[in-house]
Structure formats: C-alpha cells, structure tokens
Amino acid sequence: MKTLRNILGFALILIIVSGLGYIGWFVSKEQNISWSTIMGSKTVEDAHSQHTSTEASATKPVDVNPIGNLKGKVSTSYNSIQQVAELMSSSSVNPLMIQHYQRGLYSLSEGVYLMNQLNGNMDEMVRLTEATNPTYQVYVDRHNLLVQSKTILSNVSQKLSDAKDMFLSNVSVNEAGDSISPVDVQQANKAIYQMAQAVMELESTNQWLDNQINQTMVQAQQVQEAQAAQEAQVAMQAESASLGQTSGFSIGNVQMPTLVTLISILFTVLMLVGIIGAVRSLVVTKPQTVENEHTV
Numbered sequence: 001m002k003t004l005r006n007i008l009g010f011a012l013i014l015i016i017v018s019g020l021g022y023i024g025w026f027v028s029k030e031q032n033i034s035w036s037t038i039m040g041s042k043t044v045e046d047a048h049s050q051h052t053s054t055e056a057s058a059t060k061p062v063d064v065n066p067i068g069n070l071k072g073k074v075s076t077s078y079n080s081i082q083q084v085a086e087l088m089s090s091s092s093v094n095p096l097m098i099q100h101y102q103r104g105l106y107s108l109s110e111g112v113y114l115m116n117q118l119n120g121n122m123d124e125m126v127r128l129t130e131a132t133n134p135t136y137q138v139y140v141d142r143h144n145l146l147v148q149s150k151t152i153l154s155n156v157s158q159k160l161s162d163a164k165d166m167f168l169s170n171v172s173v174n175e176a177g178d179s180i181s182p183v184d185v186q187q188a189n190k191a192i193y194q195m196a197q198a199v200m201e202l203e204s205t206n207q208w209l210d211n212q213i214n215q216t217m218v219q220a221q222q223v224q225e226a227q228a229a230q231e232a233q234v235a236m237q238a239e240s241a242s243l244g245q246t247s248g249f250s251i252g253n254v255q256m257p258t259l260v261t262l263i264s265i266l267f268t269v270l271m272l273v274g275i276i277g278a279v280r281s282l283v284v285t286k287p288q289t290v291e292n293e294h295t296v
Contacts, residue, residue: 081160
C-alpha cells in the first residue's frame with residue numbers, strides 16, 4: 001500500500017508539473033491569453049485610455065474655426081462696398097445716362113444691405129460654432145453657416161456686377177459737348193477703382209468659402225467615423241470586461257475555469273484514492289508473527 005501511495009503522489013506531482021509546462025508552452029506558442037483580465041481590466045483600460053489621450057493630444061492639430069476667419073473677410077468686403085457707394089453717390093453723371101446710373105446705384109445699395117445684414121450676424125455665428133474639441137454637430141453647424149454665407153455673398157457679387165455694368169456704360173461727355181470737370185473724372189475713377197477692389201475681394205472670399213465648405217464636410221465625416229470607432233471599442237471593452245468577470249481568461253477557445261475544473265476533479269479523485277488507501281491500511285490488521293521460542 002505504501003508503494004501505491006508513493007506511486008500516486010509521484011503521479012500527482014508529475015501531472016501538476018506537466019500541466020504547468022503545457023500551459024506555458026501553449027501560451028508561448030499561440031500567444032492568445034487575454035492578460036487584461038488577469039491584470040484587471042480596469043487597470044489596463046485606464047492605461048490604454050491615458051496612452052490614447054496622450055497620443056491624440058500630441059498629434060491632433062489645432063482647430064481653427066472658419067467662421068472666425070469669415071468674419072474678418074466679410075467686414076473687409078463690407079467696408080469696401082460702403083466706400084464704393086459713397087463715391088458713386090457724389091460722382092458726376094451724364095444726364096443722358098442718368099437712368100443707367102440710378103439702376104446701378106440701386107443694385108449697389110441692395111448689395112450694401114445684404115452685406116450689412118451678414119456682417120451684423122457674424123459675432124453670433126462665431127459664438128455658435130466655437131468649440132475647443134468640435135463634435136460632429138459643431139462641424140455640421142459650421143458647414144451650414146458657411147453654405148448660407150456663400151449664398152449671400154454670391155448674391156452680393158451679382159448685385160455688384162450689375163452695378164458695375166451700369167456705371168461703366170456711362171459716357172464721360174454728353175452730346176451737348178460739355179466736358180466733365182477733371183475733379184469729377186478723378187472722383188469717378190476712384191469709385192471705379194474701389195469697385196474693382198470690392199469685386200475681387202468678393203470673388204476671393206467665395207473661392208475661399210468653397211474650400212472651407214469641402215474641408216468642413218471632410219472634418220465632419222472624420223469625426224463621425226472616429227466617434228463610431230470609439231463607441232465600437234468601448235462596446236468591445238465592456239464585452240471583454242463582462243467575459244473576464246464571468247469566465248476569467250482563456251487559452252484559445254478553452255476557458256481557463258474549465259481547465260481548472262478538470263484539474264481539480266482529477267486532483268480530487270487522486271486524493272480520494274489516497275484517503276481510501278490510507279484508511280484501508282489502518283483498518284486491515286497485520287498478521288501476527290510466530291515467535292520461535294513458543295514452539296515445542
């Protein structure tokens with residue numbers, strides 16, 4: 001019986017050593033133990049989130065609100081158009097072309113009104129779209145306001161173009177042969193020069209708006225994709241944490257508690273066999289030895 005117990009003990013030790021060796025070999029070969037649940041999912045997730053936030057803060061470009069830049073451009077164009085209106089309202093006009101001139105001045109006045117309305121709303125537009133870390137909705141709001149501003153500025157450009165055509169159709173000398181004074185000619189030239197500057201400024205602003213509209217649309221899509229990826233990652237981490245709390249870590253497709261259960265059952269069986277053997281060795285009486293001195 002003693003020999004049996006020794007054999008069972010040796011087999012038990014051999015099984016333990018072999019099991020640990022197999023687990024270590026399997027891990028080094030497959031590399032598929034989810035150690036996050038061993039170390040504690042919260043600790044690993046905190047470290048990962050800190051690393052991600054540090055990396056993002058180091059690589060994320062500084063956000064520039066295009067509405068803020070648009071505010072400066074609108075203010076400049078508004079001042080230019082106002083100057084054009086002031087110069088045109090005091091310029092000399094050929095009496096034969098007064099109707100064209102008045103139509104041009106009317107179109108110019110409409111453009112000034114639209115620019116005044118847009119310029120007055122810029123502060124509120126900047127406030128609504130300013131954000132330290134813009135979300136998808138912020139980019140959408142910026143995009144919508146840029147499109148609305150582009151529509152207004154395109155309308156102003158058309159009004160200014162109509163006024164330009166009317167002003168340039170005016171002749172400098174009337175049919176009676178009276179010449180316009182040099183001062184009036186100089187004043188008209190200043191107005192035409194200022195109008196050309198206003199037209200070019202608006203054209204440049206409209207081109208800039210086209211680029212900003214496209215860029216803001218791309219930024220909105222990027223933020224939406226990043227947000228979706230982050231939500232998917234959080235869901236996966238939550239699922240992993242849930243599995244880790246209920247099932248521990250796994251090797252391949254075999255959950256570790258299953259292996260532990262099998263090993264525990266085997267150890268229990270071997271322990272029961274050892275206990276039964278020990279009890280039997282105590283219960284069974286040993287045969288008495290016959291001493292030679294009692295023999296006749």
